[in-house]
Amino acid sequence: MKIWSDEMSEDESGNDGGFGNLYRAREVIFFLVFVLLVVFFFIFLNQSEDQIPNKGSPGNLPSYAKLEKEIDLLVLEIRNSGALPPLKDDFEMDESVDLVSQDYNIVLEHEKTKQYLELILANLQKDFSEEWKNRVLKLRLYDDRFVGRTNNAFALPAETIYVGTTQIMWANNEAELAALLSHEVSHIALRHVAESRRIVKNLTVFAQKAFVAKDFEKVVLLGLAAQKLFGYNEFVGILPLEHESEADRNGQTMLRNSGYDDLALASSLERIEKIFNNNLFSQIVQKRIRDLKNNSKDKSDLNGRGKTFIVSKEEDLRLVQAALQQFLNDLALK
Numbered sequence: 001m002k003i004w005s006d007e008m009s010e011d012e013s014g015n016d017g018g019f020g021n022l023y024r025a026r027e028v029i030f031f032l033v034f035v036l037l038v039v040f041f042f043i044f045l046n047q048s049e050d051q052i053p054n055k056g057s058p059g060n061l062p063s064y065a066k067l068e069k070e071i072d073l074l075v076l077e078i079r080n081s082g083a084l085p086p087l088k089d090d091f092e093m094d095e096s097v098d099l100v101s102q103d104y105n106i107v108l109e110h111e112k113t114k115q116y117l118e119l120i121l122a123n124l125q126k127d128f129s130e131e132w133k134n135r136v137l138k139l140r141l142y143d144d145r146f147v148g149r150t151n152n153a154f155a156l157p158a159e160t161i162y163v164g165t166t167q168i169m170w171a172n173n174e175a176e177l178a179a180l181l182s183h184e185v186s187h188i189a190l191r192h193v194a195e196s197r198r199i200v201k202n203l204t205v206f207a208q209k210a211f212v213a214k215d216f217e218k219v220v221l222l223g224l225a226a227q228k229l230f231g232y233n234e235f236v237g238i239l240p241l242e243h244e245s246e247a248d249r250n251g252q253t254m255l256r257n258s259g260y261d262d263l264a265l266a267s268s269l270e271r272i273e274k275i276f277n278n279n280l281f282s283q284i285v286q287k288r289i290r291d292l293k294n295n296s297k298d299k300s301d302l303n304g305r306g307k308t309f310i311v312s313k314e315e316d317l318r319l320v321q322a323a324l325q326q327f328l329n330d331l332a333l334k
């Protein structure tokens with residue numbers, strides 16, 4: 001249920017392989033922001049040479065509303081230009097993606113937890129579309145207690161789902177874990193990473209063209225459009241918001257089709273949300289909970305009939321949780 005754009009730290013393997021590093025979203029955004037500052041500096045220099053600061057008089061700069069409109073148009077262009085990278089790129093995404101994330105995260109090998117998650121995933125997967133039914137999705141357990149993002153999970157290309165240990169420890173039932181997996185599988189099936197890759201590529205190409213044409217106003221606008229798409233500081237970007245709500249909707253349908261309680265994600269989010277004190281994160285989670293509840297009511301004939309345990313019993317989950325806790329304790333003593 002990651003809400004930040006950590007899914008974007010992968011290589012563009014489609015074409016222009018030599019520029020692989022340029023397509024790392026974070027670097028590109030930092031680069032664009034840097035360019036933005038440089039350009040602002042030159043605009044400032046230029047202005048102070050030309051004239052005394054003109055309080056109240058309409059200068060050459062476009063009005064804010066016009067600027068907003070231009071940025072919005074640019075956002076559309078950045079999102080829609082060019083084709084999505086081919087689907088096989090998602091499947092063949094190089095292994096370095098996986099290794100890179102293993103540097104950031106402590107990947108744990110805990111067989112019992114892995115088997116339990118695989119059992120739930122298999123139950124979900126039997127109801128997937130033909131395209132996804134037989135794909136081998138990889139599961140990785142990682143220690144999310146010390147990375148400042150407890151209760152996190154995320155999906156990468158190469159069909160890999162990372163599940164944080166606190167997600168397992170905090171789960172009340174099997175359906176909550178199924179909800180988590182179905183949400184992450186949705187990110188993969190809806191090709192959210194491919195969409196992000198296309199956007200980063202377009203941003204890079206557009207910026208290069210603007211530089212060559214010495215169109216620095218365009219470079220500035222591109223920087224602002226990138227911020228609007230991916231977010232910055234306390235502002236959550238358009239893309240992560242859209243991707244989260246799409247994955248929630250799609251995951252909820254998967255959950256329902258497999259016979260689980262389709263409010264399982266809402267229940268676990270409600271519990272998690274309480275630990276965030278009405279900050280931005282909390283507001284986003286509250287919106288997700290509202291949407292999940294509304295979507296569940298839409299199918300009122302099914303509401304409440306879903307199961308909390310299907311392929312396991314409550315005691316199985318508690319055994320897994322106890323074994324994982326023991327494993328983590330032993331690890332700490334090593």
Ligand SMILES: [Zn+2]
Nearest residue numbers: 001002244247
């Ligand atoms: Zn998500």
